Amino acid sequence: MTEFLDPPDAAVRGDAPEPEKFKRSIGLVSNFSLGFTYLSPGAGVLSIFALGLATAGPPSIWWFPIVALGQLLVALVFGEVVSQYPITGGVYPWARRLWGKRYAWMAAWIYIAALVVTTTSVVQFAIPFLANLFRIGLSPGSGVVIGLSLLAVAFALNSTGTRTLALVARIGFYCELVGVVGLGVYLLLFERRNSFGVLFDSMGIAADGSYTWAFMLAALVGLWQFYGFEACGDVAEEVKNPERRVPLAMILTIVVGLVAAFIAYAGFILAAPNLQDIIDGNVADPIPEIVRGSAGDLGMTMLLIVAATIFLSAALSQQAALSRLLYSFARDNMLPASRWLSTLHEEVGGSGAVPRNAMIVSCVAPMLITVWLYFKPDSVVAVTAFAVLGIYVCFQMVVLAALRQRIKGWSPGGPWSLGRAGLVVNVLALVYGIAAMVLLAVPGDPTLGFAERWIVLIGLSVVLVVGGSYMVLARPYGSSDAPEDDAIEVANQLRRKQSSASGN
Template structure:
C-alpha cells in the first residue's frame, strides 16, 4: 500500500464537498487524508501490538491454546462481517458522526441519540484503556527497567503523571492539525506490519521451546485457575469467553468513519479503510498471538503471570534486539492512543454540531488548524479523569468494548429495516445480495459478544449499562431533549441552511493558519 498524499483531482474534492453539503454540513475540517491515511488511523487504533498483548490472557486463560488457534479465526470472521456491514453504510453517509449519524438517518433521531452516547462513552473509555496499557505493561514493565527504574517503585502518582502527560501530548498533536496526526499514524501503520514480523521471527528463532502446533487446537479449561482471568465455567462458555480476545483487539475501526470529513474521496476510501484495517489486523494478529502460544515453556505457568507472560517470552531474545522491539512497541502503543483521541474528538464534534451534547456551542467549534480543538481537549481530560479511581476504571474499561459492540450493531440493525425503504441511495461500496445476511449476522454476533462481556468477572458492566439507559431515558423524556434535539439534517436543504453553510466555510477560510 502506498501513502496517498497527492492532491486529489478537482472533481474528487468537489464531489466530497457536494456530498457533505447534501447531508447538510459545511466543510469545516481540513480534508488532507488519503486512502492509506484513512486505513492507517483505524489500523493504528485497532493495533494488534496493543490489544493482542494486553488482552491475550482473555483467550489463553479461557480454553487454552484452542481459544487462540480456533477462537481468533472465528472472532475474525465476525469482525469482518461487522466491518463490511458498517462499510456499506459509511459509503452512503461519509460524515464524522459515523455510527451516530447512520443510526439517526436509518432509525430515527431517538435511535441515533442513543447510539451516540454508547459510541462516545465507549470511545472515551478506549482512550483511557489504551493509554493505561501503554503505562503497564509497556512503560512500567518493559521501558522503565531500561533506565534502572524498578517497576514496583512506581506508584499511583507516577501512573497519573504519565497518563496525563501522554494523553495531553496526544491532544496537542491532534489540535495542531490532521496533517501532523495522520503522518504519525501513517508511520505507525507501516511499523505495525514490520514490528509484528520482527517480533514473531525473534520469538520463534530464539525460543528454547520446540514448536508444537497441536497446542493451537488443544482445548483445556483454564477457567477458575489461580491468576487467570475467568471464574470457573463450562468448556463451551470458556471458549465463548475466549472470543473476547479478538473482540477487544479488533475494535475501533470506526475511526475511518469518524475521519470521513478529512478524507479525500470518502465514499470509496472510508469503507475500504474500515474493511482493510480489520482484514490485515486479523491476519497479522493471528500470526502474532499464535506465536505467543508456540514459544511458551509452560502454558499453565504463563496464565498465572498475567501480562507478565510477555516479558517472560521476550527474555530469550538478545538484549540489543529486545530493547529495540520494546521501544518500538512503546511508540506504536502511544500512536494507538493518538488515533483514539482523533476518533473520539471527531465523534464528539459531530454530535455537538447537531446540538446533542451539553456545551455543544463550544464543543462544535473548529480552530484555526481546522480541527475540533475544544472537543479534542475535553476528550483527553475525560480520558484522564476516569483512570484516577482504579475500581471504577476496571469496570468502565471492560464496559467500553460492550458499549462499542452495541453502538456498532445499532445502525446496522436500523439498516435492515430501512434498506429499500428510506435507505434507497447507496454509495459505491455495496454488498449486494449479501447486505441483509451480513447485517443480521453482525447484529447477532454483537449481541453474543455483549452477553459474554457482561459475564463474571465483568457482571458489574450490566449495572452500568442499565444505569446508563435509565439516565439517558430520563434525560430524553424527562428533560425535554426529545423535543429540543433535532438530530442530523434530513430532507432537502432550505435556502437558509445553504447560506449558513457557505458563510461558515468562508469564515473558516479567512481564519485558517
C-alpha cells in the same frame, strides 16, 4: 462543500454546516492506518495475552478469526452506509439518517461513554510497558502519572492537526508490522519451543468441568481486538474520495489486523519457555520474559520502544475518533455547550482546522477515569469489558437501523454497495452482534459478589439511565433541524443524479 460533490449532492447528504473548514488531507493509506492503529493488533495482543491464556489457554487464539469474521460483516454494512453518508462522526450521523434524532442521540451517548473508557483501558495496559521503558518503578502513583502523561502527549499531537494524526497513524502502523508482527514471525521461525498442536490444547484448564464455558469466557480476547475500524468513517470529511476509500479502509483494517494479531499471539505462545506457568497465572507479565529469553535485552528494549509507539498511536487515534464524534454531535446542537464543542480551530501551519475544544474533552474525560482507577486498580478488566460492550451496542444500533431501512425498501445509493447480498449480510451481522453482546454481559467467576459479577451490565445501565433521563428532560434533539430518517429518499436522489450524469 466537499471537493468531489457539487452543492446539490452536499445538500442531499446533509453535510456539516462548516465542512469547508476541514481539509481533505487523508488518503487511503492514512485512513487505513488510522483505523488500524485504533484497532491496534499490537496493543491488543500485548494487553490481553496473559488474560487470554489464563482464561482458556492457547486455544483462546481462535477467537481472533471468529470475531474478525463477525466484525467483517458489520464493516460491510457500515461500508454501504458511509458510502451514502460520508459525514464526520460515524455512528451518530449514520444512526440519525437511518432511524431518527432520538435514536441517534442514544447511540452517540453510549458510544461517547464507551470511547472514553476504551481510551482509558488502552492507557492502563500501556502503563507497565512505559514504566519498563523509562526505568520507572511501577506503583499506583507512578502509574497514574504515566497514564496522564500519555493522554496529554496524545492531545498535544492531535491538536496540531490532521497531518500529524495521519503521520503518527502511519508510524504506528509500521511499528505494528515491523515490531510486533515481525517479532511474531521471528519467534515462529527461530525461537519456537512449543509445537503447533498446543494451539488446540487446553493444557489443564477446566479439567474438572466444561472447557466450552472456559473458551466462551475468553471471547474478550477477540472482542477487545476487533473494533476501531469504524474510526476510518469518523473522519470521513477529512478523507479524499471517502465514498469509496472509507469502506475499503475499514475492510483492510480488519483483514490485516487479523493476520497481524494471529501471528503475534501465536509467536508468543509457541516461543514461551514457561507456557504452563503462564496458563496457571504464575507469570504476571509474560511477554517481556518471552522476548528477553528469545531476543535478549536488546530485543526487549526494542519491544518496549515499539510498544510505546503503538500505544501512543492507539491513544491518538481514539482521541481523534472521540473528538470527531463530539464535534459532529455538538454541531447539531445535541449536547450542553454545543457551540463551544463545535468550534473549529486552525491547524498549526494554517492548512486546515481541528475541533480542538472537543479534543480537550476527549483528553480530560479519560484522565478522570485514570485517576479513579488509582483507587480501584482491580477494575481494569471490568472497565475494559464495559468499553467493549458499549461499542458493540452502538455498532448493533447502526446495523439494526440499516436492516430497518432495508425492510422499508432501502437500497444503498453510494458507489460502494453489496447489491442483493446486502440484506443477508445485514441479518448475519445483527445475529453475530447479539451473540457478542451476550458473551460480554454474562458474568464469569461465580465466587464474586453480585456487583462484581454484573458490573458490566450495571455500568451500561447507568449510562442508559443517565443518558435517557437527560434526553427526556432536556430534549437536546429538539434544537436540531439536521436531516433524519431519510435513507431511502437520499438513495433515490443520488441514483437520479447519477442517471442524469450518465445520460449527459
